[in-house]
Amino acid sequence: GDSVTQMEGPVTLSEEAFLTINCTYTATGYPSLFWYVQYPGEGLQLLLKATKADDKGSNKGFEATYRKETTSFHLEKGSVQVSDSAVYFCALSDRSSYKLIFGSGTRLLVRP
Amino acid sequence: NAGVTQTPKFQVLKTGQSMTLQCAQDMNHEYMSWYRQDPGMGLRLIHYSVGAGITDQGEVPNGYNVSRSTTEDFPLRLLSAAPSQTSVYFCASSYTDVGTGNSPLHFGNGTRLTVT
Numbered sequence: 001g002d003s004v005t006q007m008e009g010p011v012t013l014s015e016e017a018f019l020t021i022n023c024t025y026t027a028t029g030y031p032s033l034f035w036y037v038q039y040p041g042e043g044l045q046l047l048l049k050a051t052k053a054d055d056k057g058s059n060k061g062f063e064a065t066y067r068k069e070t071t072s073f074h075l076e077k078g079s080v081q082v083s084d085s086a087v088y089f090c091a092l093s094d095r096s097s098y099k100l101i102f103g104s105g106t107r108l109l110v111r112p
Numbered sequence: 113n114a115g116v117t118q119t120p121k122f123q124v125l126k127t128g129q130s131m132t133l134q135c136a137q138d139m140n141h142e143y144m145s146w147y148r149q150d151p152g153m154g155l156r157l158i159h160y161s162v163g164a165g166i167t168d169q170g171e172v173p174n175g176y177n178v179s180r181s182t183t184e185d186f187p188l189r190l191l192s193a194a195p196s197q198t199s200v201y202f203c204a205s206s207y208t209d210v211g212t213g214n215s216p217l218h219f220g221n222g223t224r225l226t227v228t
Contacts, residue, residue, distance in 0.1 A: 004154075032213035043116070043202055043219030044155075051213040089154060093210050098143060098162055099170065100210055100217060102154040 002027045004090050006103035013080055014111050021075040021106045023064075023090035031092040033057075033066050033073040034100070038087045047075075047088070085110045114138050118203050118220035125193040125227045133188040133223050135203030141218070143206040144186040145170070146178065148199040149222070155202065161186055193227045200224050 007022040025031065032051045036044040048057035053068035062077045073090060090103040119134045137144065145160035147170075157170030161180040175197060177189040186205075190197060201223045207215040 034213070034216075036217075041221065043204070043221050044217070045219065046216035049213045049216070093213070098145075098160055098168075098210060099157055100155075102147075102156075104152055104154040 002031065002092060002094065002101050004092055004101055004103035006088075006090050006106050009087075009105075009107040010109050011106060012109045012111065015082055016079045017110075019075070019077040019080045019084075019108070021088055021090075021108070023073045023075065023103060025071050025073065025090075025092050027071075027092055027094065029094050030068075031094050033064070034091040034093070035062070035064055035073070035075050036089045036091060036102075038089065038105070040086070044089060080108070080110045082110045082112055084108060116203055116205055116218050116220035118201075118223050120223060121221070123223060123225050125190070125225065127193060127195060127227060129193050131190055131193065133190075133201055133203075133225075135186045135188065135220060136184050137186075137203075137205040137218070138184065139205065139207070139218065140183060141205035141207050142183065143208060143210065143215075144180065145204050145217070146176070146186070146188045147202045147204065148172065149202060150199050158188065158201075190225075193225075195227045198225060198227045 034049045035047040037047045048059040050057040050066035056065045087105045146158040147155040159178040161167045203220045204217040
């Protein structure tokens with residue numbers, strides 16, 4: 001079945017460092033891809049999305065490009081802040097599905 | 113506009129007890145779902161509903177029941193709690209089909225359940 005694989009965390013960075021969180025997927029169709037973020041004590045919220053190959057999703061300085069050839073959707077940010085500390089989840093959904101399939105999550109810790 | 117409201121925030125049960133986790137949304141969303149979050153496993157779908165009176169099973173439905181009598185409410189019932197059901201439970205809703213990406217999932221803040 002469809003699945004999402006994320007790099008294990010935690011990822012610890014200093015403020016203003018470059019961030020990459022890897023995400024690869026397995027899907028039989030042409031899924032939509034998402035990054036969700038979970039701040040401490042809260043539910044998840046959508047960070048960005050891409051619905052077709054070569055689309056780039058972006059929000060709050062974060063970016064991810066839908067790469068069909070490598071089945072990847074890596075999350076990047078050029079300069080992280082302490083307030084970016086959270087757990088990041090990669091997810092996919094088949095276009096005809098009411099189900100979102102999540103990766104295991106990657107915890108990011110940003111030190112001042 | 114409260115969004116998705118889950119109650120209670122914390123609950124401790126003994127093995128064999130039953131309880132209902134409440135979920136309500138005020139956004140007139142047709143789609144509602146329940147996930148459980150366990151360390152290292154991400155979120156796994158328990159049950160979902162595409163409208164009042166319609167429910168379906170997700171990835172891990174055993175031990176849980178749901179019903180959807182109104183658009184606003186989607187309670188999750190644990191029939192006979194087991195230690196394996198110790199987890200954080202999230203309710204999420206969406207205006208329509210999540211697959212196209214046009215309507216993101218809105219999550220509640222979660223219920224932390226411990227079964228001893």
